Amino acid sequence: MGTEGANVRVIGGRYRLEAEIGRGGMGVIWRSTDTLLARQVAVKELGLDESLSEGEARLQREQMLREARAVAQLRHPNIIVVHDVVLDDGRPYMVMELVEGPSLAERLAQDGPVDALHAARIGLALLGALRVAHAGGVQHRDLKPANVLLESDTGRIVLTDFGIARVAGATTLTESGGFVGSPEYTAPERMQGGRTGPAADLWSLGALLCAALSGESPFRRDSLGGILHAVLYEEALPPAEAAPLLPVVRGLLEREPERRLDVDEAERLLRAYVATGATPQAAQARLPFLPPPLDTVVVRRRRIPTRVVLVAAAVVAAVTGAGISAAVLLARQDGDGQPPTSTAGPTRTETTTQAPTPTVTVTRAPTRTGQPPVTAPPGYRGVRDAKGFALAVPKGFSRSVDGPWVYYLSADRTFRIGVRVSAPQNGGPAATQQRAAAAGPRTNPGYRDGKITDTSHDAHDAALWEFTWDDPTSGGQARRVMDLCWEEGGRRYDIRVSAPVGRADEARGYFDAAVDTFAPPAGQ
Known part of the structure; x- marks a missing residue:
């Protein structure tokens, strides 16, 4: 059991929690001392929902520990090093290396945007981290400037906070219908409540590069509803500052996951820019657009076979107490194009709120039997x-x-x-x-x-x-x-x-x- 002292706790019999250095919806980060090895570490105290039953809380702890242990197996210079995972008084803790330096979000707030060369190097570091994570079956799912650390002495770029990561083969904390994450940096397929793959992290990287170059995400709006509408429906418009890296940013912000740049192509383009200083040339599109077959339900600009049962998960705001359903957003796609009303603004605190699952009306694409084929000229x-x-x-x-x-x-x-x-x-x-x-x-x-x-x-x-x-x-x-x-x-x-x-x-x-x-x- 953790011991209490003058603002000091010791957990796991060796880690002394000394000062809070960070806080988010998934827990608190403490500057700590490993008393056994006499070194400074960072300890993440993962929060638990006190309203859960004992059985639900136990399942949640097991899920978090399983994911934390999986992340601890990842080895890459741009991924935070996880030293240990411990349970103390029934609460899970993750022990990590202590990176001395600001987050990218703090750097942008203090000094403003970075230049294109610096942004390209940040992008390359994060692509390297994502390559290893994805190969290990781990999706980060919360890639944003606040989760990228810049080590002061070495300039090392470190991806941290895998608190809502998804591990292949494991049920995650957020698959019960709630949404956890930062809407400005979240891929549209995650917003829509479906199962997602590694490409969702690459969308987040595209938004992060825009923020690094201009100071803010291209999806920042005055309200939460505006943010969600922008991510789901509006064409991603990179800032003017992104011009030197435009093929990379546009490729990462492709709305359809299968058309999005993969890690290899994004790395190729960024390395070309770092080497030459010239805007890199994107390869030809890998997949041409194919119109949906007539037996397909057209929903949310994604093509879903009619045999699939659509369940719209609640899209829950990263704002305490504020929620907005996916159904409300989806219903506006072919209407007046205005965002749904929301009085809540976005914040940096992520919380999970379970909302009732809404009913979604699915409309089939009109049958066009008997229409003549389109006559297309050569090319x-x-x-x-x-x-x-x-x-x-x-x-x-x-x-x-x-x-x-x-x-x-x-x-x-x-x-x-x-x-x-x-x-x-x-x-x-x-x-x-x-x-x-x-x-x-x-x-x-x-x-x-x-x-x-x-x-x-x-x-x-x-x-x-x-x-x-x-x-x-x-x-x-x-x-x-x-x-x-x-x-x-x-x-x-x-x-x-x-x-x-x-x-x-x-x-x-x-x-x-x-x-x-x-x-x-x-x-x-």
């Missing part, structure tokens, strides 16, 4: 989108969603083909485009050379809006945009293609192919 492929429309897109382009827009993007995101289906607006297409153009300077940095041309599309009145703007996500690159708007069957359609100004002629070919092959949803 293109026909796509029948989950939104119901069809068109031809260049081979190798992949699908992404940003609010009401569906985009098909080239592998390096140089070319963007967007489609929006919405309700008609007053005044028809010309008036709609005039209003959009009037707001251009406010919505598009560096807006210029705007022009609207009245035209037609398939015998329907249409308006073509063209303009140039400076894209902050690509270092202020000047891009030319072509946007055709028309109304048909009680719906408004926009087809938009954009590209760097110097490649606008090539983009015009993509635009013409998209317009010429576009077919609205069946019945429209």
Whole structure:
């Protein structure tokens, strides 16, 4: 049993807890002395839910100890060294090396963002740590600046706090329907309550690199609901400071896990930058987007066979007492695109709150039996989108969603083909485009050379809006945009293609192919 003294406890008969140096939802970190070996260590006191029954508490202790012991087997210079795991008075403790130095979060708060070279080196260190962890069957699941330590004397970068890690073959603390973690750095597939793989840690690394370069996660918002909505539905827009590492950041923040950069490719790109100082070139996309089969339920931009029973786990805020259900978020995906109301703001304290499992209504993708296949010119492929429309897109382009827009993007995101289906607006297409153009300077940095041309599309009145703007996500690159708007069957359609100004002629070919092959949803 731990002994109490003048603010001092000794646990396990040898570890003297002397001063609290950190605290989180999963426990307290103590600066401690190993009295047997006469060395300084860090001891993590893992918190237990006092409301649990004796049997539940015992199971929770066994699970935590099993995971802690598994992490203790990991050996890598960028992973915290675990010396011991002990039970004292029925409570588990993890004994680790003491790293003298600030966390990355503290470093950013005190000194501001780091440069691209420093960020690349941080990324390489963490990729090395994740490679070893994943090979050992351990997913960290809480990769964020607060869990990255910077050793003052050596400059060593250390990944710590595997408190909510998942070990292959073991039931984890958070698989009972609750969500634990830091929403700004959590992969969308984890937010959606499904089982996740190592790719979720790589998404977190992408958000962490953005924070290192700019000072904050790209998903930071004014409310918890805003954060969750951004992670689940909004296109990840890396900060301008990420331009030197843009292929890495974009690749890590791919929403679909199977399209995300893996450890090998991310390492290759970062090493290339460290060696040359030049923005590395990403490889071609490994997997082309395939439209969902007709017997597939389309949910949360992931394709889930109809035979699978969908259970939406509660997405629980990393805020004491504040919860928001996955069902509320999912219901908004095809609505007005606004985040659900939440009065709670994000904090750095992680707690687990069990919320009732909500009911989710699953809607099948409309059956399009009898529709003719899309005729695609050479170098293109026909796509029948989950939104119901069809068109031809260049081979190798992949699908992404940003609010009401569906985009098909080239592998390096140089070319963007967007489609929006919405309700008609007053005044028809010309008036709609005039209003959009009037707001251009406010919505598009560096807006210029705007022009609207009245035209037609398939015998329907249409308006073509063209303009140039400076894209902050690509270092202020000047891009030319072509946007055709028309109304048909009680719906408004926009087809938009954009590209760097110097490649606008090539983009015009993509635009013409998209317009010429576009077919609205069946019945429209």
